[in-house]
Amino acid sequence: MRTKLDELSFEAKKAILQAESLAELNELRVKYFGKKGLITEISKNMNTLSSEDRPIIGMMVNSVRESIKDQLNEKSKEIEQGILKEQLAKETIDVTLPGNPAPIGSVHPLSKVTQELEDIFIGMGYSVEEGPEVERDYYNFEALNLPKDHPARDMQDTFYITEEILLRSHTSPVQIRTMERMKGQVPVKIICPGKVYRRDDDVTHSHLFTQIEGLVIDRHIRMSDLKGTLLQFVQKMFGTQTQIRLRPSYFPFTEPSAEVDISCMFCGQAGCRICKNSGWIEVLGSGMVHPNVLEMSGYDSTQYSGFAFGIGVERIGMLKYGVNDIRNFYTNDLRLLTQFNHI
Amino acid sequence: MKVSTTWLSEYIDLRGYTGEELAEQLTAHGIEVDSVLSAAELYGQESSLQETEDNILDLDLTPNRSDCLSIIGTAYEMGAVLGRYMDSNSLNRYNVSSYNYSPLNLFSVNNEAEQDCKCYALALIENVQIGPSPLWIQQRLSALGVAPVNNVVDYANYIMLECGQPINIYDADQFSGAQIQIRFADEENIMTADGLERTVDSTALLISDGRKPASIAGISNAADYEISPGTHRILIESAHFSGSVTRKTSRKLGLRNEKTVRFEKEINLEMILPALLRVSELIVAASPGAKLSGVSHWQYAPIEHKTIKVSQEKINRYLGTEISGEQIEAILEYLHFPFEIPENSVYLISVPKRRGDITQEVDIIEEIARLYGYEHIPVSLVQGVTTPGRLTNEQRIRRSIRHILIQSGFNETITYSLTHPKHFNMIPVNPLYPQAVFLNNPMTEDRSMLRMSLLPHLLETASFNLKYGTENIAIFEIGNIYCSNEPVLTQLPQEFPCLGMLLTGKRTHPHWNCPAQPVSYYDIKGTVEKMLNYLGIESYSFEGAQIQGLHPGRTASIYLKDNDGNPIYVGYAAQLHPDVQKQYDLKETFVLELSLKPIYRLTDFGISAQSAPKYPSVQRDIAVVVHAHVYAAAMIAGIKSSAGEWLEDVSIFDVYSSGSLAQTGQKSIAFSLVFRHPDRTLTDDDIYPVYERVVNTLKEQFAAELRQ
Numbered sequence A: 001m002r003t004k005l006d007e008l009s010f011e012a013k014k015a016i017l018q019a020e021s022l023a024e025l026n027e028l029r030v031k032y033f034g035k036k037g038l039i040t041e042i043s044k045n046m047n048t049l050s051s052e053d054r055p056i057i058g059m060m061v062n063s064v065r066e067s068i069k070d071q072l073n074e075k076s077k078e079i080e081q082g083i084l085k086e087q088l089a090k091e092t093i094d095v096t097l098p099g100n101p102a103p104i105g106s107v108h109p110l111s112k113v114t115q116e117l118e119d120i121f122i123g124m125g126y127s128v129e130e131g132p133e134v135e136r137d138y139y140n141f142e143a144l145n146l147p148k149d150h151p152a153r154d155m156q157d158t159f160y161i162t163e164e165i166l167l168r169s170h171t172s173p174v175q176i177r178t179m180e181r182m183k184g185q186v187p188v189k190i191i192c193p194g195k196v197y198r199r200d201d202d203v204t205h206s207h208l209f210t211q212i213e214g215l216v217i218d219r220h221i222r223m224s225d226l227k228g229t230l231l232q233f234v235q236k237m238f239g240t241q242t243q244i245r246l247r248p249s250y251f252p253f254t255e256p257s258a259e260v261d262i263s264c265m266f267c268g269q270a271g272c273r274i275c276k277n278s279g280w281i282e283v284l285g286s287g288m289v290h291p292n293v294l295e296m297s298g299y300d301s302t303q304y305s306g307f308a309f310g311i312g313v314e315r316i317g318m319l320k321y322g323v324n325d326i327r328n329f330y331t332n333d334l335r336l337l338t339q340f341n342h343i
Numbered sequence B: 001m002k003v004s005t006t007w008l009s010e011y012i013d014l015r016g017y018t019g020e021e022l023a024e025q026l027t028a029h030g031i032e033v034d035s036v037l038s039a040a041e042l043y044g045q046e047s048s049l050q051e052t053e054d055n056i057l058d059l060d061l062t063p064n065r066s067d068c069l070s071i072i073g074t075a076y077e078m079g080a081v082l083g084r085y086m087d088s089n090s091l092n093r094y095n096v097s098s099y100n101y102s103p104l105n106l107f108s109v110n111n112e113a114e115q116d117c118k119c120y121a122l123a124l125i126e127n128v129q130i131g132p133s134p135l136w137i138q139q140r141l142s143a144l145g146v147a148p149v150n151n152v153v154d155y156a157n158y159i160m161l162e163c164g165q166p167i168n169i170y171d172a173d174q175f176s177g178a179q180i181q182i183r184f185a186d187e188e189n190i191m192t193a194d195g196l197e198r199t200v201d202s203t204a205l206l207i208s209d210g211r212k213p214a215s216i217a218g219i220s221n222a223a224d225y226e227i228s229p230g231t232h233r234i235l236i237e238s239a240h241f242s243g244s245v246t247r248k249t250s251r252k253l254g255l256r257n258e259k260t261v262r263f264e265k266e267i268n269l270e271m272i273l274p275a276l277l278r279v280s281e282l283i284v285a286a287s288p289g290a291k292l293s294g295v296s297h298w299q300y301a302p303i304e305h306k307t308i309k310v311s312q313e314k315i316n317r318y319l320g321t322e323i324s325g326e327q328i329e330a331i332l333e334y335l336h337f338p339f340e341i342p343e344n345s346v347y348l349i350s351v352p353k354r355r356g357d358i359t360q361e362v363d364i365i366e367e368i369a370r371l372y373g374y375e376h377i378p379v380s381l382v383q384g385v386t387t388p389g390r391l392t393n394e395q396r397i398r399r400s401i402r403h404i405l406i407q408s409g410f411n412e413t414i415t416y417s418l419t420h421p422k423h424f425n426m427i428p429v430n431p432l433y434p435q436a437v438f439l440n441n442p443m444t445e446d447r448s449m450l451r452m453s454l455l456p457h458l459l460e461t462a463s464f465n466l467k468y469g470t471e472n473i474a475i476f477e478i479g480n481i482y483c484s485n486e487p488v489l490t491q492l493p494q495e496f497p498c499l500g501m502l503l504t505g506k507r508t509h510p511h512w513n514c515p516a517q518p519v520s521y522y523d524i525k526g527t528v529e530k531m532l533n534y535l536g537i538e539s540y541s542f543e544g545a546q547i548q549g550l551h552p553g554r555t556a557s558i559y560l561k562d563n564d565g566n567p568i569y570v571g572y573a574a575q576l577h578p579d580v581q582k583q584y585d586l587k588e589t590f591v592l593e594l595s596l597k598p599i600y601r602l603t604d605f606g607i608s609a610q611s612a613p614k615y616p617s618v619q620r621d622i623a624v625v626v627h628a629h630v631y632a633a634a635m636i637a638g639i640k641s642s643a644g645e646w647l648e649d650v651s652i653f654d655v656y657s658s659g660s661l662a663q664t665g666q667k668s669i670a671f672s673l674v675f676r677h678p679d680r681t682l683t684d685d686d687i688y689p690v691y692e693r694v695v696n697t698l699k700e701q702f703a704a705e706l707r708q
């Protein structure tokens, strides 16, 4: 009996080893474990054995059965893997072909710059305020220390609709409206982005352009705070190596007033075409809020002081993205716009 | 204003500085210098002219610094910047006590406009012989851009350039009477010195001799009162005319000159008489035999002397600096601002009349700041409570819209708000605000009206890009449109923020794996639905509509449902009318305009998360045949109303209308309904009656036939 089992086991292993398909393995499974299978037969005949032999032989039969089953399973796994491998080889594609299109659009460069500026100032604690583009003369001029026949009105040629209503020439009216709304409360810490209009159109001027003005009012605001704020801003916008230079200037609504230059990032201040060999680029105007402006909008100028600044978004865009004509921002040539399709 | 360093040197010591260095110093402290021209550049290298060391600085003056519209004014500024004192000997030329003169008895003055002519002075010179002026005067004038004329006019200009006071010369023999009248005009015609006949209105100030006007005050003489080669007696006028009157009249007449520029910015009242005395002396000296017969001076308003008090503490608190008392005193001294120190570290400053721009404390602080040097002001951070920075909800929504549209393949554009009136009613105007807003002073007709729709410029942008070879165009703009209910504005007009979109061409470029399909109405609708969903707006509807300019069969009005359930019209989505397409050289083009204010109001920033459903859903499909003109949205509404509360979702998975259906004007439409019960699994028995109800509703409301 033992010999018979050994032979059977040996032959089964040999057959399993030689099998090449799942079908052959199935045949072998039937041959050994089917209703009339060789192992099945042996199991059936166990009762013919003596009671001493039965447990021993029984154990041997079990061991052979398990062993054959294991080999069958193993071989079947092996064959399945082979089949899969073959199938996968057939499924190979050209992974270098272009992927299916998932179109992406582009953000307008002026929106991109505006958002970046807004985010910098939001990070510095500023709220973003807006107001009408069609304004009253009062908010655009008079409340900004520019009464009707003030000589400085020549500085900005303005589009008028009626004597009293005009297209705002800066976003300062939003500052005035905010101050009125705040009714003397402090701190005021706002930026005002928006479209502004001037009667001007050439390579460096567009009759429509975009401004972001800022205003801070509190007790004890100092001109050194203005300098510090602007330095912080330009370093966030143009990099930490950027320096600023303030030059005295004149705006009716600020005093002292300053034009602000930044160190030229194109030449490292060695002098180039963009900075006209000066090493400095003019980027914004600023100053301490004129006491008349504070008083007119309900702030006691002996108690409060403030600073304001105005940034030309196009100017920043031209510097940041190398756009060379301000009017290109309004041509909407998709060959330019679609370049602004990534971060 | 151009200034000459040689001329300046008569009043201030400029030794040790080149022209370029002077320009740098001035610019750094507030007077911008546009250019520096050397004598060699001005007169040529070989020049034998006397002022070869000269440099001409072109000052770009801000409107507040009219004091620098003169050599003396600029010399004061130079002194303050360089830390040097003015030459007091030269200044004596403008000291009245340096002159002896007798009063002018021949003329009296009747001033009816004392507010606008606070001071008036006349000098009469007899026996003048008109001829060329000395060469050095001619050179000084030419160098500063003033053309030499003769030995009278040149001195008048010379004095104006030197001290800032405009000097006017009349031919005295033209005056018919002895009574000079200063009065406002009364719609009169005057032939001005340039030979043009002009009409002045009641805002213009005139100098009249009792018979007729001799000049428009400070602007131009009447032609017959001008001096001529044969003139022997001249009347010299040195006066104040107010800035506002001068500006108004010179604007209206289109007459601006060196004199009006100075009057407009308010002249120094203290300089009127000295300037007249000095110019008279020079003219007499340059014309052999000439004689000053008298000078008279009428003062109609007292010259007010301003004093301003400012403390060292305030200066430093305002600037964030630590400027010492000595530094402040030095700055004031070099400015030639007399001051007292009534108490410790407090300065009581007398402001010289030449500095009309200095009227209050902050003006003094500015002077200190700019002369101390902005570069020495330290850098500090704003102190006080920290404030949270934020965007408004409207700004957040606009950013979200921009984001989602860019993610959907659209490119943002920004077009002009000003447009051509021909676009006025391309799209029907808002009936509540039907009036356009026109500019009073447009630059061109193209940009003379505020836009009432975003569409025209989107079409122009598409047309432009197509012309330059971009065929697939997906663009949008977020911007305002403007309109009013008033034909002439007394109130501010409405500004409605809007979204405009335009789509034409193919969805993608040709691609090996995805055919380049042409865009359709459903692309633009799908994108805006995605956008509305992203903003948390679920109650919206598209309804078939007919709008001028748009394809009559492919136009939808878009409505949002207000919080109280009422529909609000927010815009349209459509294919452009073929006629308009042709007008702009466009192929099939799809457009959309949405008013953003209702969207701002209805955007839902809140998310309240529901737990995932516990029980499985059941799906049932219904395919029916209906008339081709039955709207899908109406059928979905019918299904929703009849399917009961278990209906979770309904979608359309097939629409078909070719073959025999097309011939009978019908279409097949297939819905997929998803049901779910919150507390148990739905059975066939549950669903059957619901399904029957839905089918019956479709049959009854839409004459639908069930398709097997």
Ligand SMILES: [Zn+2]
Pocket (backbone or CB within 6 Å): A264, A265, A266, A267, A268, A269, A270, A271, A272, A273, A274, A275, A276, A277, A279, A280
């Ligand atoms: Zn450079």
